Amino acid sequence: MGTTDISPAAQAGATAHLPQLHEPRNPGQPLDLDVIAAQRVNTSAVERRCATLPGRRSVKKDHQAAWLLKAITMIDLTTLAGDDTPGRVRRLCAKAAHPVRADILEALGMGPITTGAVCVYHEMVETAVEALEGTGIPVAAVSTGFPAGLSPFPLRVKEIGESVKAGAQEIDIVISRRHVLTGDWQALYDEMRAYREACGEAHVKAILATGELGSLRNVARASQVCMMAGADFIKTSTGKESVNATLPVSLVMMRAIRDYHRRTGYRIGYKPAGGISKAKDALVHLALLKEELGNHWLSPHLFRFGASSLLGDIERQLEHHVTGRYSAAWRHPLG
Numbered sequence: 013m014g015t016t017d018i019s020p021a022a023q024a025g026a027t028a029h030l031p032q033l034h035e036p037r038n039p040g041q042p043l044d045l046d047v048i049a050a051q052r053v054n055t056s057a058v059e060r061r062c063a064t065l066p067g068r069r070s071v072k073k074d075h076q077a078a079w080l081l082k083a084i085t086m087i088d089l090t091t092l093a094g095d096d097t098p099g100r101v102r103r104l105c106a107k108a109a110h111p112v113r114a115d116i117l118e119a120l121g122m123g124p125i126t127t128g129a130v131c132v133y134h135e136m137v138e139t140a141v142e143a144l145e146g147t148g149i150p151v152a153a154v155s156t157g158f159p160a161g162l163s164p165f166p167l168r169v170k171e172i173g174e175s176v177k178a179g180a181q182e183i184d185i186v187i188s189r190r191h192v193l194t195g196d197w198q199a200l201y202d203e204m205r206a207y208r209e210a211c212g213e214a215h216v217k218a219i220l221a222t223g224e225l226g227s228l229r230n231v232a233r234a235s236q237v238c239m240m241a242g243a244d245f246i247k248t249s250t251g252k253e254s255v256n257a258t259l260p261v262s263l264v265m266m267r268a269i270r271d272y273h274r275r276t277g278y279r280i281g282y283k284p285a286g287g288i289s290k291a292k293d294a295l296v297h298l299a300l301l302k303e304e305l306g307n308h309w310l311s312p313h314l315f316r317f318g319a320s321s322l323l324g325d326i327e328r329q330l331e332h333h334v335t336g337r338y339s340a341a342w343r344h345p346l347g
């Protein structure tokens with residue numbers, strides 16, 4: 013197996029992982045309906061820009077390996093299946109703590125790395141917290157009646173508290189899509205504020221379920237409302253909608269984050285989730301992130317991929333980089 017050392021700077025980037033929440037936390041702002049009304053999206057310009065991105069931005073060889081290692085540190089390694097078991101969650105946690113085979117890391121001249129977090133349903137939080145003890149990897153719980161968000165409101169709020177009590181440090185809530193579709197921004201704001209409050213010290217990611225919001229303009233408006241109501245991250249999808257994370261949606265949400273930062277000084281994290289399963293998709297997302305939000309966001313405290321199978325493909329690409337051969341996908345289970 014050949015050795016192909018990655019530059020110290022790239023290594024430093026790849027190993028920067030949680031906990032490192034240096035950012036002052038977004039306290040939220042009063043709901044500003046003028047800002048919401050002013051949101052505009054030129055859909056065809058957004059689509060054109062996204063269509064040309066993969067051709068304009070491609071990284072090769074050592075640079076690609078360094079970016080892929082970096083991507084791993086920003087994955088919320090996820091299992092959200094009805095047949096999840098404690099055994100599966102423990103295996104997922106072991107994978108999160110050692111996401112790449114030691115011989116591959118060694119050949120790349122890299123020390124140990126971990127994923128950004130492990131993301132599970134509430135029932136699996138305790139198991140994950142126990143399995144990750146001593147690793148520094150936080151557990152994220154999906155909450156508030158995930159994925160539809162249609163259980164009784166008091167139960168949705170209570171569910172957050174239960175997951176925090178069980179040890180989740182991050183809570184991924186789902187918003188009520190109907191508030192967006194009916195333009196009831198006050199209701200969306202109030203809901204999000206209640207969720208943020210219930211999270212306490214745990215960081216809250218607002219899942220917009222963008223595939224169900226009807227338009228990119230609605231995506232921009234819902235992003236602003238959730239940030240005003242105190243979201244730490246905005247996230248595209250549950251992974252259960254028929255359309256999940258797309259590049260146009262990412263572009264719109266990243267620009268919403270940039271706009272919020274300009275207006276308030278607070279940096280909000282971004283999490284594309286659902287359907288991102290190939291290393292090349294991750295690279296395109298990172299290129300877009302760097303172009304739209306800059307290097308500051310290239311860190312697990314401001315960017316995550318929500319993904320259940322992306323890690324497996326990245327590992328295959330890294331193995332190919334080191335050995336010149338692709339291994340079968342089944343050799344990289346769980347992520």
Ligand SMILES: O=C[C@H](O)COP(=O)(O)O
Pocket residue numbers: 090092131249250251252285286287288289318319320321322
């Ligand atoms: O939040 C994470 C998503 O549910 C994962 O979706 P995926 O299984 O399509 O990668």
